[in-house]
Amino acid sequence: MISTDILGRVRVVLSHPSHPGNIGAAARAMKTMGLSQLVLVNPKRFPDAEASARAAGADDILASAKVCTDLDEALAGSVFAVAVTARRRDLGPPSLAAREAAPVLLSHADAGPVSLLFGNETAGLSNAEVQRCQRCAHIASAPDFSSLNLGAAVQVLCYELRLSAFAGVPPTVTPTTPFSSPVATLDETERFYAHLERVMIDTGFHDPRQPKRLLPKLRRLFGRAGLERDEVNILRGILDAVERRLPR
Amino acid sequence: MISTDILGRVRVVLSHPSHPGNIGAAARAMKTMGLSQLVLVNPKRFPDAEASARAAGADDILASAKVCTDLDEALAGSVFAVAVTARRRDLGPPSLAAREAAPVLLSHADAGPVSLLFGNETAGLSNAEVQRCQRCAHIASAPDFSSLNLGAAVQVLCYELRLSAFAGVPPTVTPTTPFSSPVATLDETERFYAHLERVMIDTGFHDPRQPKRLLPKLRRLFGRAGLERDEVNILRGILDAVERRLPR
Known part of the structure; x- marks a missing residue:
């Protein structure tokens, strides 16, 4: 059962963002789609005037953003995490298209906070970071130019989450076995x-x-x-x- | 029948863009999704270093961008146009969700170039501009904060076009292979x-x-x-x- 404030239970975690403008763009992207929980792991510059400028009205999301020193802190309490990554990982978790990943993420949000993890603009996510997540999500893109801007990637994923939450279509993937005990954080x-x-x-x-x-x-x-x-x-x-x- | 270079027949038309950064962001968004034809109607500043910086490798799209002085010139030769707008228009063309608009736009591309029209960052599209188009497209968004950044809106629409062009199975999507080793008996x-x-x-x-x-x-x-x-x-x-x- 998807409730209307399910998007409020999704954390957008940006790991080591370099450019404050992208943090602001991510906040704006989130707010346009009804998300509110922004978590920053070791941002290079934050708070920053450029972040505020690019947030363009999503200042409340920047003001309530949680700044963490490591991924443990960022994911604490989360019951499910999806890593957004363009690269294939041999030993990573199963990879889903963004459109498939959105309902999967939301299907876990009844059990507790869920997280969507984005990497640094240049380096992306490390294998260790990806392995902390239960799924990967990738955004379909041109094979020869597949690197979306960080804020744009946040926009696409939040857009898919909003459509998934409000399209009136229940998540297409539900846990195969009903959980008899609460999911572990x-x-x-x-x-x-x-x-x-x-x-x-x-x-x-x-x-x-x-x-x-x-x-x-x-x-x-x-x-x-x-x-x-x-x-x-x-x-x-x-x-x-x-x-x-x-x-x- | 949708051919693989159909995305090359889609023009992204930005009407009166104020911020060169957004032009660069639009170029990058287009290139990540396999689009290439950028048309600018009376850009405030172009070319501009900020556009190039935000294009981040999509310089070829900026270099080949066509700069026009009015919408007639921008739409010349187009057989179908969709206006991207958040506002309801009483007298505008039928409005579709972005996800519905993408296949509609592409369905006309066999007949000739098709256009996707985006308005100014602050003022949006005028009624006159919208009425030049055969359909409106809107991006689902939070009712109290519905204004996407221009580059982010271009990203979402181009993403929908790519998914639509490749029938939901874009070539970069690798099948989910949860099993790297044979399953145990x-x-x-x-x-x-x-x-x-x-x-x-x-x-x-x-x-x-x-x-x-x-x-x-x-x-x-x-x-x-x-x-x-x-x-x-x-x-x-x-x-x-x-x-x-x-x-x-």
């Missing part, structure tokens, strides 16, 4: 990953100096499932039991 | 569950005489993800490593 899930990594190291299975692609693969597996809080508690209970039995 | 998955159960018992986490709903919950979690063979191998590798470290 992303920070609860991160603590599970950290715990799993520790146990893999302590048992000699994982050598952090030769990580290969082990952790991204495990993130991909559990991200695909979408962990519930109850499941995180079970998995961490198993890890606790293993740790207690390990020789000191 | 059901018996491989069963052997993993048996292995997991053994380790949970041996570590004291699981008491088979009081099973509660532990195993069904874990089956539900991994079943939801749909395990790949590679993932089963990793998970069983972790279980092996744990077993080797357990006191005998």
Whole structure:
């Protein structure tokens, strides 16, 4: 069931934006589509007159923007995150077209805040940032010139979210299994990953100096499932039991 | 039948743009979506360094932009035109949502050039300008803040045109392939569950005489993800490593 203020539960997270003008453009794009929660991870310049100028009336969104020092803080409490990225990632989460990603993101918003993550204007998102998300979204574009301006990319995604929320069409993708327990927040899930990594190291299975692609693969597996809080508690209970039995 | 270069027959006409930055942003937006024909009616400042900066690589579109002194010249030769406008016009042409307008515009492109008309940043399009067009297009937006930036509006319309031209399957969209390795067979998955159960018992986490709903919950979690063979191998590798470290 999509309620009318569902767009208010979507965080737009800009990671390391370089140009304050793009922050303002993102705020304006959000407001035109009815979104309000802007989160900035290490913006190069903010607040800034150029951001305010480009916001062109969306000053309230800039004023209430949350500035974070890392992605953990930005995603804290979020139950689902989608990374907007043009590049293909071998080990990233499943990739959806923007039009498909919008209803998927909104289908999780009943369980808690959801996040849409955008990378730096030049470097995009790192693999580590992408792997914190449960899905990737890409905007269809010309193969030889695929780089949208950051504000323009925010506009397209927010536009798809608005159409998805208000077209009267329920999300096309619903979780395949009804959740019996609340979905885990992303920070609860991160603590599970950290715990799993520790146990893999302590048992000699994982050598952090030769990580290969082990952790991204495990993130991909559990991200695909979408962990519930109850499941995180079970998995961490198993890890606790293993740790207690390990020789000191 | 829509051919692949149909987008090359769409003119983006900006009437009286005030800010050269928006002209550059429009050029970039067009190029990301595979459009190339930019027409400017009485731009306040053009060419301009700010336009080039915001074009960010779409300089070819700026260089080939046609500058006109009136709308007649801009629309000359066009067989169909759509006015992009947020305001309702009592006497204007029929109004369509952007998503509906895109295929309508392209359906006329076999007969000749078609045009998409955008107004001035502040004043929008005049009634006279709108009445030169066969349809209006509007972008869904928040009722209390409906004014998109000009470049952002061009981006949304060009995005809809691209999706429409490629029938929702633009060539850059790669099929979602959640599985990078073959899916595990059901018996491989069963052997993993048996292995997991053994380790949970041996570590004291699981008491088979009081099973509660532990195993069904874990089956539900991994079943939801749909395990790949590679993932089963990793998970069983972790279980092996744990077993080797357990006191005998």
